[in-house]
Amino acid sequence: MQPTSDASVTTGLGEAVQALLPALERFIRFDDRDLAALEHARWRAALDQPLPERGAGAEATLRVLAEVVIPHGLRTGSPGFAGWVTTMPTVVPAAAGFAASIAAAQRFWRHSGNFLEHVALGWLAQLLGLPASCQGTFNSGGSSANLIALGAARQWACEQRGIDASREGVGALQRPRIYASNQVHHVVHRAAGVLGLGRSAVVALPTDRGFRLDVGALRERLRRDAAAGCTPVAVVASAGTVNTGAVDPIREVLQACRDEGVWLHVDGAYGGFGVLDPEVEPLFDGLREADSVAVDPHKWLAVPLGCGATFVRDASLLGRAFTLEPAEYLEGSARHVEELGSQFDDLGHPFHDFNVEQSARSRGVTVWAALQEIGRDGMRARIVRHDGFARRLEGLVRASPVLELLAPVTLSICCFRYVPQGLAPGPGREQALRALNQEIVRRLHAEHHHVPSSTELDGTFAIRPCYINPRTTAADIDDLAQAVERIGAQAWRETVGTAGAW
Ligand SMILES: Cc1ncc(COP(=O)(O)O)c(C=O)c1O
Structure with missing residues (x-):
């Protein structure tokens, strides 16, 4: 056997974590000033090194993490941080994220992490008041949660016109349109681009003085565009705009969508969980009946970053839009189920069929932990x-x-x-x-x-x-x-x- 220089340690997890803990504890006390900003040149010089031909070893690598990386990290959890719509995880979801990266390192197959994806999605649906029958899926954040929802909307709009978008593409779709207020987050435009509808398919509609979608203008535009032969793919209502937190009049938008036969998607990436506040809960009237909803547990629920969720009312639609074709090379295929007899003969809840990622860590573990901790x-x-x-x-x-x-x-x-x-x-x-x-x-x-x-x-x-x-x-x-x-x-x-x- 050739001697190997792959000396990555595969045991001694406790020691490795212990080596980082004092630095992490100090970081999240936020007593220091923002060292990333103050010592910019110093830490960059320390980290901007050529690819090592020979590894530095575990101890030295952990030392750089403790002494250079952690102290100069991003302080989105510091008490005065109120920027964008982002924060740091609280402690238990952060620990759960670490645990999931080891014990739930893949979300499919029949194991606790796969099951907690299912449980956590069910809990989120309950928090939001969505029907238990809807299909949820975790994804990497608000960008992908909206993309996946609009992918479902695209599939539906195409199916209404006899086209299977997933198989045939959207070439046959006449002048597709997505309607939203001029306050909508720009991830919607990007999603329209990625979905082949084109960013210019997004029609930015005016808002009232409270920065809420003007439903009269929406109705007017839907009618005008229908007469002009455009295809309405979706209306996007924002439940908490990124600019001001305005909640579009969801019930009225829903009615306009039902009258015109258009899909209603609600982008609640920032504000969807606002429905929990009794004072503003009435503003969310209609959310339960939306065709799709995007929320971001990595925002207000403070789970580790990289966790959005999409819910679609028609439970079979995500599968039609995003399924991976069965493949003989995969465990979970018919042949494997017959011939093998382990947890690997069953892919568990098939979340890999409901969005664009096959492999992913079980994000449900972190959401479950956040809700299990404080309810x-x-x-x-x-x-x-x-x-x-x-x-x-x-x-x-x-x-x-x-x-x-x-x-x-x-x-x-x-x-x-x-x-x-x-x-x-x-x-x-x-x-x-x-x-x-x-x-x-x-x-x-x-x-x-x-x-x-x-x-x-x-x-x-x-x-x-x-x-x-x-x-x-x-x-x-x-x-x-x-x-x-x-x-x-x-x-x-x-x-x-x-x-x-x-
Ligand atoms: C309303 C809204 N939608 C979508 C997004 C995009 O989310 P992410 O940054 O997680 O991709 C954001 C981010 O702030 C948002 O506020």
């Missing part, structure tokens, strides 16, 4: 707390003479800006406010405690914190309002001092 009650408490944070900030903004609310607060996003007192109206006003608020966001990020996002609302630059982070506290909300006032005043003084700088 529906705990998850509801989180959603209510976070929606409450956005309303708390709204109250502070309304009470402040220098802060201005820029959009209604529906879920856990609050969009606002700083407006210095005495700023004269005039042609340069909006430009000055944009520059000032951009500077405020820049300085907030540089201080490292508060990391909100920013966005554009009808051409107005807005500071946009989004609260889905389980580690955020009410004090962080008050601090953010104060920090914006403090930094705004300082930056404005500097601007006035150097008049014309912006």
